[in-house]
Amino acid sequence: MTTNNEAKGMNLTLKIWRQKDARDPGGLVEYKVENVSPEMSFLEMLDVLNEQLVAKGQDAVAFDHDCREGICGMCSLMIDGQAHGPDKAATTCQLHMRRYKDGDTITVEPFRAKAFPVVRDLVVDRSAFDRIQQAGGFVSVNTGNARDANGVLIPHETAEKAMDAAACIGCGACVAACPNASAMLFVGAKVSQYALLPQGQPEREKRALAMRAAMDEEGFGHCTNEYECEAACPKEIKVSNIARLNREYLRATLVSE
Amino acid sequence: MPAAEAPAPTAPRCNCRAVEFLESSIGKKIMVALAGLFLCVFLLTHLAGNLILFLGGPAFDRYAQMLESNPLLPLAEGGLVVLFLIHIALAVRARLANMAARPVAYQVYKGKDARTPGSSTMALTGTLVLVFIIIHVATIKFQVGGAKGPDLFGHVTGWFHNPLYAGFYVVALIGVGLHLSHGVQSAFQTLGLNHPRYTPMIKALGAAFAILIALGFLSIPVYFGFIVHAPATPPNGAAMPSGPIGGAQ
Numbered sequence: 175m176t177t178n179n180e181a182k183g184m185n186l187t188l189k190i191w192r193q194k195d196a197r198d199p200g201g202l203v204e205y206k207v208e209n210v211s212p213e214m215s216f217l218e219m220l221d222v223l224n225e226q227l228v229a230k231g232q233d234a235v236a237f238d239h240d241c242r243e244g245i246c247g248m249c250s251l252m253i254d255g256q257a258h259g260p261d262k263a264a265t266t267c268q269l270h271m272r273r274y275k276d277g278d279t280i281t282v283e284p285f286r287a288k289a290f291p292v293v294r295d296l297v298v299d300r301s302a303f304d305r306i307q308q309a310g311g312f313v314s315v316n317t318g319n320a321r322d323a324n325g326v327l328i329p330h331e332t333a334e335k336a337m338d339a340a341a342c343i344g345c346g347a348c349v350a351a352c353p354n355a356s357a358m359l360f361v362g363a364k365v366s367q368y369a370l371l372p373q374g375q376p377e378r379e380k381r382a383l384a385m386r387a388a389m390d391e392e393g394f395g396h397c398t399n400e401y402e403c404e405a406a407c408p409k410e411i412k413v414s415n416i417a418r419l420n421r422e423y424l425r426a427t428l429v430s431e
Numbered sequence: 432m433p434a435a436e437a438p439a440p441t442a443p444r445c446n447c448r449a450v451e452f453l454e455s456s457i458g459k460k461i462m463v464a465l466a467g468l469f470l471c472v473f474l475l476t477h478l479a480g481n482l483i484l485f486l487g488g489p490a491f492d493r494y495a496q497m498l499e500s501n502p503l504l505p506l507a508e509g510g511l512v513v514l515f516l517i518h519i520a521l522a523v524r525a526r527l528a529n530m531a532a533r534p535v536a537y538q539v540y541k542g543k544d545a546r547t548p549g550s551s552t553m554a555l556t557g558t559l560v561l562v563f564i565i566i567h568v569a570t571i572k573f574q575v576g577g578a579k580g581p582d583l584f585g586h587v588t589g590w591f592h593n594p595l596y597a598g599f600y601v602v603a604l605i606g607v608g609l610h611l612s613h614g615v616q617s618a619f620q621t622l623g624l625n626h627p628r629y630t631p632m633i634k635a636l637g638a639a640f641a642i643l644i645a646l647g648f649l650s651i652p653v654y655f656g657f658i659v660h661a662p663a664t665p666p667n668g669a670a671m672p673s674g675p676i677g678g679a680q
C-alpha cells in the first residue's frame with residue numbers, strides 16, 4: 175500500500191469495546207480508519223471513525239470528553255492497556271496520533287471497575303467519585319465578609335503540596351490503572367488538599383472517616399501499593415497522598431469521639 | 432443535603448470504632464502491615480538461631496534445648512500463630528475484595544511499569560510461604576516423617592538429604608524473598624510513613640532485608656542438602672562441650 179507523502183495519512187486498525195448498555199456483555203469490534211493525520215488528537219481520530227460509521231448508517235462509538243485540553247477530567251479510555259494511553263502526565267484528549275505509525279493496531283477499552291459501571295461503549299459512570307466528594311470533600315465556610323487573605327499564614331511548601339493534591343481532576347485513571355481498582359489516589363488527593371491547610375482542620379477527622387466509608391461503600395478495591403495509579407495519573411498526583419490518607423484515617427479513628 | 436448525613440445508610444453491625452476500623456479497607460491493610468512487620472522481626476531471630484546449624488550439632492542442640500526449656504516459649508509461639516492468623520485472614524479478605532472490585536477484566540492490560548516482580552506475586556508467594564510453613568512445622572517441630580535422628584541437628588540435616596525436600600525449601604525461600612521485596616516498603620507506606628527523605632532509604636533497606644533473609648535461610652538447605660551431607664553425629668562433636676546449658680560456662 176502506498177501512502178500519499180503530502181497527506182502523510184496513517185491507516186490504523188482499531189479494536190474498540192462496544193456495549194449497548196449496562197446489561198449487554200459487550201465485546202471488541204474491529205474497525206479500519208484510513209488517512210489519519212499525525213496532527214490529530216486521539217479523540218479527533220475517534221471523531222473521524224464516528225463520521226465513517228454514521229455515514230454507513232451504523233451507531234457512533236460513545237466516549238466521554240469535554241474540554242479536550244486536559245483540565246476537565248471527562249475523557250477516559252484504556253488505550254492498549256494503559257489508562258489515558260502511553261504518554262506520561264497526559265489525558266487521552268492530550269494524546270496525539272503522532273505517537274502511532276501506519277499499520278498500528280490499537281485496542282480501546284473503557285475504564286473498568288465495579289464502581290465504574292459501563293453506560294455504553296467506552297462511557298462509564300464515575301458518579302461514585304461525586305458521592306465520595308459529597309461525603310466529606312469540602313470545607314464548611316460561614317458566609318459574610320471575605321477574610322483577609324494574609325490573616326492565615328501558610329508556609330509556601332505546604333501551600334505547594336496542597337495545590338499539587340488539588341490538581342486532581344477526578345478522571346478515574348488511578349482506579350482504571352490499579353490492579354485492585356482502588357480509589358486511594360483520588361481519595362488521598364482529596365483528603366490531603368484539606369488536611370494540609372488550616373481551613374480543612376475543623377472537619378479533618380470527620381472528613382477522613384466519612385470519605386473512607388464512602389469509598390468502601392462504592393466497592394473500590396484495597397490499595398496494595400503497586401503504584402500504577404501514580405504512573406497513570408495525568409496530573410502526577412503522588413502516592414505520598416495515599417500514605418497521608420492512611421495516616422489521616424488512622425489518626426481520625428484514634429482521636430475522634 | 433442528605434448526602435452529607437453522618438451515619439451511613441447501611442446500619443453498622445456495631446457502633447464500635449474498632450470493628451469499623453477492622454472492616455475498613457485501610458484498617459485491614461494496616462493490620463496486615465503491622466502483623467507482617469512483626470513477622471519480619473520473628474524471621475530475623477529465627478534466622479539468627481538457625482545459622483547456629485553451621486556451628487555443628489552440639490552447639491545447635493544446646494540452642495534448641497535452651498529455647499525449649501524457656502517457660503516463655505509457649506507464649507511466643509502463641510503470639511506467632513496469632514500474627515500469622517491476622518496477617519493471612521485479613522490479606523485474604525482484602526484480596527477477595529480486590530477481585531470483586533473489577534468483575535470484568537481488561538482484554539489488554541499493560542500498565543506503566545510501576546509493578547515489581549514482588550508486588551505482582553504477593554498472593555502467590557504468600558500462599559507458597561503458607562504451604563511451606565505447614566510442611567516445615569510438621570516435619571521439623573512435630574517431626575512427622577523423616578529419619579528420626581538422635582538429636583535435633585541430626586533430624587534437621589537428615590531431612591535435607593532428601594533433594595526434593597531441600598529443593599522445596601529453596602523454591603519457598605525465594606518466594607519469601609519476593610514477598611518481602613515488596614512487603615517491607617509496602618508496609619511502611621500502608622502505615623502512613625512516606626517522606627521524600629526517608630522513603631528511598633526504606634525502599635533500599637526493605638530490598639536489602641529481603642535479600643538478607645532469603646540468602647541467609649537459603650544457605651541452610653543449599654549447604655546441608657547439596658554441598659555436604661553432614662553425618663547425624665558430626666565427627667568433631669565429641670571435641671565440643673555438649674552438656675546442658677549452665678554447665679561448663
Ligand code: HEM
Pocket residue numbers: 397398399460461463464465467468470471474518519522523526550553554556557558560561610611613614615617618619621
Ligand atoms: C514469614 C511470613 C510472612 C511475612 C514476614 C510477611 C510479610 C508481609 C508484609 C510486610 C506485607 C506487606 C503489608 C502491606 O503491604 O501493608 C505482606 C503482605 C501480604 N502478605 Fe505476607 N508475610 C508472610 C506470610 C504470608 C502468608 C503465609 C500469606 C498468605 C497465605 C501472606 C499473604 C500476604 C498478602 C496477600 C499480602 C498483601 C499483598 C499486598 O499488599 O500486595 N503472607 N506480607
Ligand code: SF4
Pocket residue numbers: 341342343344345346347348349359360363403406407408409410411
Ligand atoms: S488522582 Fe490522578 S488519575 Fe486519579 S482521578 Fe485524580 S487526576 Fe485522575
Ligand code: FES
Pocket residue numbers: 238239240241242243244245246247248249265266267268
Ligand atoms: S476532555 Fe477534559 S480532560 Fe480530557
